[in-house]
Amino acid sequence: MREREMQSRGTDMPTQERKLLLKKMEISVAEAEKRTGKNAVNMQETYTVYLIETRPVDAASEGTNPVPDSLWRRYSEFELLRNYLLVTYPFLVVPPLPEKRAEFVWHKLSADNMDPDFVERRRVGLENFLLRVASHPDLSSDKIFYSFLTEENGWKETVFETGFQAKADSRLKALNATFRVKNPDKRFAEMKHYGDELQSVISQLLRVRARAADRLYGVYKVHGNYGRVFSEWSAIEKEMGDGLQSAGHHMDAYAASVDDILEEEEHYADQLKEYLFYADALRAVCRKHELTQYELEMAAQDLTSKKQQREELATGTIRTFSLKGVTSKLFGQETPEQREAKLKMLETQIEEGEELVKERNAECEEFVKSAWVDIERFKEQKDHDLREALISYAIMQISMCKKGIQVWNNAKECFSKM
Amino acid sequence: MSAGAPRSLASSGQKSIQDICHPLSAEESALNPGSAADTGLILPNGTPVDTSSLASSSSLLNRLQLDDDLDGETRDLFVTVEDPKKHVSTMETYITYRVCTKTTRTEFDLPEYSVRRRYQDFDWLRNKLEESQPTHLIPPLPEKFVMKGVVDRFSEEFVETRRKALDKFLKRVADHPVLSFNEHFNAFLSAKDLNKRQGLALLTKMGESVKYVTGGYKLRARPAEFAAMGDYLDLFTQKMGTIDRIAQRIIKEQSEFLMELREYGPVYSSWSSFEEDLHDPLEGVSGCMSNCSSALEELTEDMSEDFLPVLREYVLYIESMKNVLKKRDQVQAEYETKLEAVVFREDKKPPVPSDVEKCQDRVECFNADLKADWDRWENNKRQDFRQLLTGMADKNIQHYEKCLAAWESLVPLLQDKQEAEGETS
Numbered sequence: 154m155r156e157r158e159m160q161s162r163g164t165d166m167p168t169q170e171r172k173l174l175l176k177k178m179e180i181s182v183a184e185a186e187k188r189t190g191k192n193a194v195n196m197q198e199t200y201t202v203y204l205i206e207t208r209p210v211d212a213a214s215e216g217t218n219p220v221p222d223s224l225w226r227r228y229s230e231f232e233l234l235r236n237y238l239l240v241t242y243p244f245l246v247v248p249p250l251p252e253k254r255a256e257f258v259w260h261k262l263s264a265d266n267m268d269p270d271f272v273e274r275r276r277v278g279l280e281n282f283l284l285r286v287a288s289h290p291d292l293s294s295d296k297i298f299y300s301f302l303t304e305e306n307g308w309k310e311t312v313f314e315t316g317f318q319a320k321a322d323s324r325l326k327a328l329n330a331t332f333r334v335k336n337p338d339k340r341f342a343e344m345k346h347y348g349d350e351l352q353s354v355i356s357q358l359l360r361v362r363a364r365a366a367d368r369l370y371g372v373y374k375v376h377g378n379y380g381r382v383f384s385e386w387s388a389i390e391k392e393m394g395d396g397l398q399s400a401g402h403h404m405d406a407y408a409a410s411v412d413d414i415l416e417e418e419e420h421y422a423d424q425l426k427e428y429l430f431y432a433d434a435l436r437a438v439c440r441k442h443e444l445t446q447y448e449l450e451m452a453a454q455d456l457t458s459k460k461q462q463r464e465e466l467a468t469g470t471i472r473t474f475s476l477k478g479v480t481s482k483l484f485g486q487e488t489p490e491q492r493e494a495k496l497k498m499l500e501t502q503i504e505e506g507e508e509l510v511k512e513r514n515a516e517c518e519e520f521v522k523s524a525w526v527d528i529e530r531f532k533e534q535k536d537h538d539l540r541e542a543l544i545s546y547a548i549m550q551i552s553m554c555k556k557g558i559q560v561w562n563n564a565k566e567c568f569s570k571m
Numbered sequence: 572m573s574a575g576a577p578r579s580l581a582s583s584g585q586k587s588i589q590d591i592c593h594p595l596s597a598e599e600s601a602l603n604p605g606s607a608a609d610t611g612l613i614l615p616n617g618t619p620v621d622t623s624s625l626a627s628s629s630s631l632l633n634r635l636q637l638d639d640d641l642d643g644e645t646r647d648l649f650v651t652v653e654d655p656k657k658h659v660s661t662m663e664t665y666i667t668y669r670v671c672t673k674t675t676r677t678e679f680d681l682p683e684y685s686v687r688r689r690y691q692d693f694d695w696l697r698n699k700l701e702e703s704q705p706t707h708l709i710p711p712l713p714e715k716f717v718m719k720g721v722v723d724r725f726s727e728e729f730v731e732t733r734r735k736a737l738d739k740f741l742k743r744v745a746d747h748p749v750l751s752f753n754e755h756f757n758a759f760l761s762a763k764d765l766n767k768r769q770g771l772a773l774l775t776k777m778g779e780s781v782k783y784v785t786g787g788y789k790l791r792a793r794p795a796e797f798a799a800m801g802d803y804l805d806l807f808t809q810k811m812g813t814i815d816r817i818a819q820r821i822i823k824e825q826s827e828f829l830m831e832l833r834e835y836g837p838v839y840s841s842w843s844s845f846e847e848d849l850h851d852p853l854e855g856v857s858g859c860m861s862n863c864s865s866a867l868e869e870l871t872e873d874m875s876e877d878f879l880p881v882l883r884e885y886v887l888y889i890e891s892m893k894n895v896l897k898k899r900d901q902v903q904a905e906y907e908t909k910l911e912a913v914v915f916r917e918d919k920k921p922p923v924p925s926d927v928e929k930c931q932d933r934v935e936c937f938n939a940d941l942k943a944d945w946d947r948w949e950n951n952k953r954q955d956f957r958q959l960l961t962g963m964a965d966k967n968i969q970h971y972e973k974c975l976a977a978w979e980s981l982v983p984l985l986q987d988k989q990e991a992e993g994e995t996s
Contacts, residue, residue, distance in 0.1 A: 354842040361835045368828035378817045386810040536848040554975035565964035571957045
């Protein structure tokens, strides 16, 4: 079914080439630029566009260095791409985009979308998104994704032509509805719970980290005041002066070093944020499973009730309450012809119902199978990536400690010469 | 293993004086001459110095050779303040300290003394020294009053900080060529019952204190030399105040950072509780943060207890020094006024200005004493601040070393798991 679905989604790439796109193509988001133009309501607006560069992998390895193909896209187009993927592959954990608005900021960080630091971090995040999609076993072969990377004009129209928006409604339903599923797959229920917990803990982590970053900034910067006062003090000293003065310079260096430290840490925060949003994507898949399961259960329920109705009609007993039953009691039974007609209709409905249940059942099973494969893949990716993130965080801390030791050793040397 | 214990840290910096064996200390195990070979340090009086690190022995030497007048000469008076104990009576609770003296001076009846003194005894001593040696700079005492409720006067940290300051005070007096021979100092070190002696001292020494009390004479101009001292002290006080404020602010910021760290670490722990593969790495990170929190807490405590009090001590010191400068001005003013009066008299009478002569003597003595003490003070100040700031650097280095050890021990743990995964996959 997946093969069929994939083909219907327009993967026109030959099967043997439907390997990971990333193996065939170098992708990067190289630059960002500001543009101004008129928006949908004909008002002047300023927005940022990002340059997507692509180059076949082979060309680079051959030694020739051809100019990469490139096109400009803005954030809203990335959003459109992602929405398309979400709707088209509801059983996949679709990689998330970098945040729309800066959150978990501390005072030195700007919450302004036009701030160059924010734009730079977003550029990196968008590149990461494209690489994630391009390295996904299923998503990488999507035609719309490919044309996103290669066709500047008319891409939007192409997306809308797929008619994905109609399906978008059912997806929204899945995310927002509060239906009760009788027999959800246990694994999905657990995964959803995991997604909830992951989202909650990473949010908390990011919040506290931002506050800690603020405080750390304060600690380092106040040391800069030592630089000034040592300098002033050295002016009134004779023998102590030189030592004090040079120590003061080291205090200034110490104060300045915090900027780089926190910039690196921001990268770590971005890695956590990616998984914060991934948690959301994971939950969406689980919710979608619930919806398919629910629809199956509804169809099954409907079938059961229709069968019961048939039985009642056939045996003349009324077990279930129905308006028909009441009216027939009040106004007398129907004629045999009427009953015959009804029975026939019910039979047809039951037949259709059984087909529907079969279909939905197959859909459900297929969904569970495909989704679970991707969830397993996601779990491994998550474990690997987060472990890497923790290692680089530890390495960052080590570097910070070493720098601190060096600066204070330098200062100590100056003090000892006082 | 989550974070693992930090590696033992390389020793850095000088030991503080109380960690060093007192050279003539009887309580310590007998110093064997062999140890002198290790350090190569033998005191001028022949006693070998048993120290465990080169850094501390050089610091010991620094402390012993404070006084230029004694350079090379035999030091014959050693004083320490140790062993604080709490005394509870119905009237009050207070701390006493043991003051140990070892000396070969003939001014003392015995070669060794061990007495118990409380803060008000030290305060008495300082007041007596100020009264009886007004031309000299008397070292400062730690602050007398502490706000009840803000500081716990009986906490280990507070008592230890005070003990160190009292020890420094006595050592400075003991090292001073004039103050160390003062009879009140002698009484303080040796008297069994200081209160009696205090009473006696009050009666018999009244006259002495009157010596330098002068009337309100106006000084025309402070000589350049002493004016420079006064100016310097004003600027120096300013800088001390600024440094005090900066240090306090850093402590505050660090405390607030510590609060966040204390919340940050546990979040990793609660995350680990619902992860499988990531459980150990996350726990490890949480453990590391906890270690860093402890290290930071130690740093801020040390700065509060060791750094700030010394700064404040200096500010007090300077206040008393300014007073001495003013007294000197008074003495000079008296002399100049009386001299002018004599000059203007122009009697045929030969001026018998024994009064004026005495004033001139006083001025000259005062100036000489003050200059000598000023040089001594400059020297002390230089050493004190070298020690203080080096100590501050050391504490920060130790803090970072502890954190470094914690994180470094975590990385291989995280990476090992990776390798293991690589093998199985």
